[in-house]
Amino acid sequence: SAQFNGMPNTAIATNLAEYILPPEKIARELIKLSSKSIVIPELVSKSLDSNETIFQRILEEIFKSTGIDFRLYKQNTLIRRLEKRMTINNIESLERYLELLLTEPGEKEMLKKDFLISVTSFFRDIDAFQVLREKVIVNLFTNRQAGDMIRVWVAGCATGEEAYSFAILLDEFIEKAGLRIDYKIFATDIDIDALKVAGFGTYPVNIATDISNERLEKYFVKTGDKFQISKKIREKIVFSYHNLLKDPPFVRMDLITCRNLLIYLDNKAQKKILLNFQFAVKNQGFLFLGSSESLGDLQKYFEVIDTKWKVYKNISDQKVLPSYIMPEEKLQLFDYKAAVTSLDRG
Numbered sequence: 001s002a003q004f005n006g007m008p009n010t011a012i013a014t015n016l017a018e019y020i021l022p023p024e025k026i027a028r029e030l031i032k033l034s035s036k037s038i039v040i041p042e043l044v045s046k047s048l049d050s051n052e053t054i055f056q057r058i059l060e061e062i063f064k065s066t067g068i069d070f071r072l073y074k075q076n077t078l079i080r081r082l083e084k085r086m087t088i089n090n091i092e093s094l095e096r097y098l099e100l101l102l103t104e105p106g107e108k109e110m111l112k113k114d115f116l117i118s119v120t121s122f123f124r125d126i127d128a129f130q131v132l133r134e135k136v137i138v139n140l141f142t143n144r145q146a147g148d149m150i151r152v153w154v155a156g157c158a159t160g161e162e163a164y165s166f167a168i169l170l171d172e173f174i175e176k177a178g179l180r181i182d183y184k185i186f187a188t189d190i191d192i193d194a195l196k197v198a199g200f201g202t203y204p205v206n207i208a209t210d211i212s213n214e215r216l217e218k219y220f221v222k223t224g225d226k227f228q229i230s231k232k233i234r235e236k237i238v239f240s241y242h243n244l245l246k247d248p249p250f251v252r253m254d255l256i257t258c259r260n261l262l263i264y265l266d267n268k269a270q271k272k273i274l275l276n277f278q279f280a281v282k283n284q285g286f287l288f289l290g291s292s293e294s295l296g297d298l299q300k301y302f303e304v305i306d307t308k309w310k311v312y313k314n315i316s317d318q319k320v321l322p323s324y325i326m327p328e329e330k331l332q333l334f335d336y337k338a339a340v341t342s343l344d345r346g
Contacts, residue, residue: 009225010204018088054094058082061101062115065108068190070115072245072269081114116191118158119260122210123165125291128309135305136286137173139313140254141181150183153253153280155244156261157187160198160237161207166257167233168219186250188242198239201229244273249280256281260290274298279319287312 001022002008011017019029059070059078070078082097085107091097101107123129140150150170154163163185170183189195205225208216220227244261256277262270278301281287287302289295289310295302302312 006206010206013204018084051094054098055079055082058094058098058101058111061098062108062112065105066112067246068112068116068243069245072266073115073264074266077264078115081117082111085111085114113191113193116194118156118191118194120158120161122161122207124162124210124259125309128288128291128311129165129169131306131309131311132288133169133173136255136288136311137169139284140170140286141173141177141179144179144181146180148181150181150254151250151252152183152185152255152257153250154185154187155242155256155258155277157189157195157198157239158191159194159203160187160201160239161203162257162259163187163198163237163239164201164219164229164233166255167236168215171219171233171236183236185237187237187239188244189239190241190243192241195239195241201234202226203228244276245269249276251280253281253285255286255288257288258290259288260292262293263290271296271298275320278302278314278316281314283314283317285314287314 012020019026021029056071063069063071086092086094086097089097089100089107091100101111144150152166152170154166157163167183167185173179174181174183187198189198202223203226205222205227207227211220216227219230219233221230244258258273258277262273265273274295275298277287278298286305287295289312291308291310293310295312301314301316301318303315305311305313
């Protein structure tokens with residue numbers, strides 16, 4: 001009902017809105033929400049056996065339905081998002097919500113989406129991308145020859161904005177330097193719907209607030225009320241399903257970026273993923289994490305490039321075999337450079 005409907009239509013297009021209502025009905029829903037008590041944190045924090053069991057059962061049902069094990073995610077984050085689904089469905093007990101989950105297949109998908117919800121945009125944290133341009137991109141092309149390939153892994157790519165941002169940075173550098181070096185970006189996620197959006201590379205017009213006019217004209221095509229990434233850039237990116245907690249990592253990566261995903265996982269899961277990243281990135285390759293994330297025990301394998309924006313360079317030929325190969329208690333180090341040299345000779 002808005003006279004100027006650009007903003008509400010953009011919000012609706014995200015497919016993240018739980019309610020799409022005229023103003024008077026929005027007011028009623030806000031009043032309902034404000035009057036509801038927050039009960040789940042109390043139930044779980046009291047460690048009541050029945051509620052804890054039901055909570056774990058809910059996570060098991062999502063695992064059976066989607067193959068995603070949210071039991072490795074931080075519980076407080078899941079509780080807040082589960083509470084949201086209960087509020088929307090006007091349910092006040094975990095037991096009743098479990099019943100809904102078992103009888104309404106669509107609710108499992110909705111809960112999964114809320115558990116996975118991510119925030120992304122083009123050139124998110126512009127200062128971080130400036131650091132990448134000055135300290136990482138330049139080094140990626142050092143001592144390269146014509147025909148070489150730069151390999152980048154964007155883990156947890158969501159709807160693709162960050163992967164396309166990296167592609168634009170690389171393309172700009174190659175063109176400006178007049179290089180005959182190519183690049184390939186492997187962008188992965190466990191949200192299939194988000195990957196579909198990423199593959200099309202079509203976004204609402206409000207992305208113009210994050211992208212310069214020069215880049216919009218060069219790398220995007222405007223169709224109606226949307227912008228689509230140019231075919232030249234889309235062809236450089238492979239979007240695919242990949243579960244960081246289950247699937248083996250890519251290898252021989254020059255750059256890995258995984259921003260603001262680890263903060264949602266427990267310590268054990270974080271360590272497993274970081275071990276895989278250390279295995280996947282080349283010596284002198286780079287790792288880019290979220291500003292609230294850290295390497296923990298794996299710091300010894302990396303040099304800090306930028307403290308604020310968590311940019312690191314791998315400085316070790318030693319690799320820890322990924323945990324999907326052997327249990328954590330049997331993790332072993334081996335000389336990656338020697339192994340690769342041996343394989344090349346063979």
